[in-house]
Amino acid sequence: MTDAPAVQVRGLVVSYRGRSGPVTAVRDLDLTIAPGESYGLVGESGSGKSTAAMTLTRYLPPGTGVTAAELSVAGTGVLALDTPALRRFRAGALSVVYQEPGLALDPTMTVGRQIEEVYRLHGAGRAQARARTRAAIERVRLSPAGQIAKRYPHELSGGQQQRIVIAMALASEPRLLILDEPTTGLDSRVETEIMALIDGLRAELGFASILISHNLPLIAAHCQRIGVLEGGVLVEEGAAADVLLAPRHPYTRSLIAALPDINAVRPPRPAADTAQGPLVTVEHLTKRFQQKAALSDVSFTIGRAEALGLVGESGSGKTTLGLSLAGLTSYDGTITFHTEDRRRGRRTLPRVQVVFQNADSSLNPRRSVRQVLARSIELLGGDQTVEELANRTGVGPDLLAKLPHELSGGQKQRVAIARAFAGPVPLVICDEPTSALDVSSQARLLDLLAELQDRTGVSYLFISHDLAVVRQVSDRIGVLYDGELVELKAAEEIFRHPEHPYTRSLVDSALALRQAQAPSPAPAPAPDFGGVARAD
Amino acid sequence: MSVLSDQAAALAPGRRPGLWSGRRSRVLTLLGRRLIQIPVVLFVVSILTFWLIELVPGDPGRNALGQYATPAQVRAWDVSNGLTGPITGRYLHWLSDFVSGNWGTSFVYQVPSRPLVFGHLVNTLFLGLFAFVLLVPLALVLGSIQAYREGGRTDRGITIALMSLSSVPEFVIGVLLLVVFAVGLNLVPVESGAFATGDFAQRLQVTTLPAVTLAVAYLAVLARMVRTGTAGALTAQFHRTAVLKGLRPAQIVRRHVARNALIPTLQLVGIYLGTLLGGSAVVETLFNYPGLGALLVVAAERKDPVLLTDGVMITGVIALLALLLTDIGLILMDPRIRFEAGES
Structure with a gap:
């Protein structure tokens, strides 16, 4: 046996x-x-x-x-x-550790009780189950175990939730x-x-x-x-x-x-960008949620036709920063756009568009792709037809009649991108646009974003937790840690000379993931799997 | 400075562990907030009621004295009953009387308003609770049967039956019930009024038809809510977790499905509780049931400002208390709920 x-x-x-x-x-x-x-x-x-x-x-x-x-x-x-x-x-x-620990745990039961349930099922008494649960929580390196056990799932971070799911999975001593x-x-x-x-x-x-x-x-x-x-x-x-x-x-x-190549840096593009001054100036941006600061005193600029990458872990404030720029949340400090307002009739056309992580929930499920794009062209004051827009953004003509649920993740995200490019908008914020996609869809999407930028001269704020992805798209990279912009420099420099300890740990783990599988052929730089990732 | 790992982040401020998530402290916080909010809401309700009654056409003095009284007599009656003068002054006068328990005399019934309102309130509470006790278990059973058989023939059958039932107005259902059980089978009296003050068995007997009518009126929506909540819990990922843990079906239902399924339902139950206990004008009038709803109808018809204001205030108190009860229930069931202002 x-x-x-x-x-x-x-x-x-x-x-x-x-x-x-x-x-x-x-x-x-x-x-x-x-x-x-x-x-x-x-x-x-x-x-x-x-x-x-x-x-x-x-x-x-x-x-x-x-x-x-x-x-x-x-x-x-x-x-x-x-x-x-x-x-x-x-x-x-057997036991299973799930993709979304936050959903895999019962929101109305303390995590300790959810683990105890497994021990009880295997015949442990109440007190015994409780003691074993504590030991299990300690085994997944959460402490103090007694306190953690009394929490509900929503009181834990994603990483902590996954540790709990692991403890729960291993409680039955599966094979x-x-x-x-x-x-x-x-x-x-x-x-x-x-x-x-x-x-x-x-x-x-x-x-x-x-x-x-x-x-x-x-x-x-x-x-x-x-x-x-x-x-x-x-x-x-x-x-x-x-x-x-x-x-x-x-x-x-x-x-x-298709893997994002950790060494592939965007080739430098014509540097006409700096002559006109920056597109956006952000000064002393601060945002508080109750007593906790999500952003504290963040200042930076985004140049014209520049792609500014923004990395940080979940909770570091990077999404809040994007929302502030898009005008979707209140903030303290100043954000200045150095552009003239474009008007259509009495309406000021938006200066910012956002491509969200989850295209699923940002597309109206009852509108066809054609309707979505036509509406965006109208709202953004674009002067192109739906077909032209679809063609430019790689949305196949056969997709126009479809509803969002008939599209794959990559196709939905393309529609979301097409929507952002429906009119001449100076700044597009991409908030983890490829996190839900697999590598080859991701690679195609990143290529598309780069190509659209070269063609339209739009500026990007590209938000991601994946340094390799950010590096592929960005001219400069900013690192957000706990609401503070701890580092901001050219993409290459971030990798070559990370100063802040958090940046160093990000760079190390990005490299480690790609080094682990092989005794690296050459000493210093990370092994290169795919110079072909970007043809340009 | 070292990088925080996610274990260390457990104790970082901002997430509120331990004491703050304690249910008792959350219930106490809620009670504290409501202790301030409820009087404020009642105050606003009283102002609105007072002014609205003023706007409604009709003259209490004319109603009281009949059509042969001279205008001078009516005017004198109005003055002696404090119905003239600036409205703000009258409102403040009424407010101080109301707060000190001196509710005045009903013009229509010529008896003190307070015992009248409370007497009818007791009847209405009896009827409302009766209907509630019929409604909630039935909705729970039907809704969860539907969820477990989602998309099947039973589910569709129950949906069609409930939707048909809910599209019939309550006075039609009430009349049908009266025709069958009171007139045809002679099981209950047609008039509830005379017996509503008898002993418990008698009260139960006369209250049955109105209670069933009320319960039927709310059944469809509540059962639908239970169905949606249960179906949601059954397709949730934590349900899969529970199944793959190897728990028995009964354990899964008790520990993981029931509570999560009931959270959305409970909010609706609370609103219905307030509505039922506040009295239904239509059903009480139809069965001639001596409840608060019927009393308010009479007060409005005959323009009895004293009775109307007092009755509306009491209905408001009942509805707010029912909502408070619901909120406490929600806190006990759902650890994520916080009744705090501000962004989250």
Whole structure:
């Protein structure tokens, strides 16, 4: 029993009901994971990686068809279990760490009680469960455990919530831990800490793990073996370093090529920008939420046709800064635009447009793409047709008649960008525009943004927690830490001479993620996976 | 300066741990705030009521003395009953009387207003609570059945039945019930009034039809709310977490579904509680039930400013207390709720 592989899958096919007949999400998958092994499943959204992993728990939407020659976890044939046995299997053999810990935890129950529940299920008495919960919370390095246990999920940060989910998952001493994009919503430093924690706990407790992610460097750094899924088919499998450094399948190569290149700096563009003076001057910008300062005394300028990158972890005030510039929140201090107001009739046309992280919630679900764009052209006083705009921003003509829910994440974000460029607006704020996208969509979108800037001479404020992404787009980079602008210099300089300790830690973890998978060929600079990422 | 890790951030100020999230302290904070807010709201309500009554056509003196009284007599009656003079002065006079418990005499009934209002209030509370006790469990059962069978035949059937029921006005339902149970089957008297002051069993008997009518009127919307809340909790990610923890279905419902499903419902329940306890003019009039709603209808019809102002104030107090009760319930159920001003 103990020698049984953690996962043994042969010939797995998963299909679900689509609007036009059944859709096959996973095709003929074979997968074997040894006890204690760390396995990584990588692929873009819709590649079937989450479906494949969730099939192991048999938690799938109703109407999903699963067939397999063999599907067992730690020696238990999952498909043959009846309801009570399935429940015991879920309670004992495997656990899941979810993508959004804030949603995975019950908001009305203290986190301590949610962990206790697992111990109680395994027969512990009330006092015993409480003591073990404390120990579990300490094991995921949260302290003081007694106090943390009494908190509700919303009183913890994203990283802390994920630690709680991990503690809860490991409470049942599972043989297999499924990690479903566990760090996607977290910033890079917290990501590094969480992944290190999981690695440490695996070494200590000996469970096997499946890490599901679209983030190839992350998987390579934390898994022994990698499987690459494309359209539900396992196209490549092998040791982590082999797959990353010597990919055999063209799809894997394209994934690697699409990674934001940590060394690729935007080529310097004609420097006519500075002659006219800055576009926006921000002086002593301060914003308080009750007694806590979200921004304190931030001053900077954005030049004409400049892309200013802004990095910082969640809660550092970077989104608040964007909202202040867009006029969407109140603030103290001054923000001056050195432009003439454009008017149409009695209405002043907006000077700022924003591309938000979540295109899903920023597009009206009941309006077609054509309606959305036509309205934006009207509002921003543009002089182009919907077709011209769509063509310029890479929104395919076939998408114009569609509603937002019929679009992929990348397509929605393109529509959001097209909306921002519907008229001649001097400043576009991009707030984490690619965080929800997989690497190849991200790469295409970043290219589009750069191209649009070269063509229209717009200025960007580009907000992200991912230093590599920011570097690809930005001329200068500012670092926000705890509401203060601690550093602001040319993109290259930030990497070469980070001064502030926080900037250093950001640069280090950005480099570490991309170094971990390989003994780096050359000493100093980080290994370069993809000079092809940007053709220009 | 070292970089804070997210463990250390746990103790950073700004997030409020421990004592502040304690339920008791949040309830006390709420009570403190309401202690100030409720009198302010009542004050505004009293001003509006006083001025609005002034605007409504009709003359209490003429009503009291009949059509044969001379204008001089009517005028003298108005003066002796304090209905003349500047409105601000009369309002302040009324306010000091009201606060000190000296509520004056109803013009219509020629009895002191306070016992009259409170007598009817007791009847209305009885009816309202009865309807509430019928309404809430039924809505919970129907709504959660629908959520667990979402999209199925049972769900659609209940939806259609409830929507049809709710589109029938309450006086039609009341009349139908009267025709069937009072006239046809002779189970209850047609007139509630005479028996509403009898012993408990008798009161229960005469109050049943009005209570059912009221409950039916609010059932559809409340059941819909329960359905939406429960369906939301069932599709929430924490529900998946609970299932994959290997909890038993009963444990999942009790610990993870029920509370989350009820939070949106509770707010509506609170509003309905206030409405039901404040008295329904239509249903009480229809069944001739001696409640506050019916009393206010008479007071408005015959322009009895004393009775009307006092009755409206009491209705306001009841509604505000019901809302307070709801807010306390919400605090006990949802740890995220804070009744504090300012941005969050």
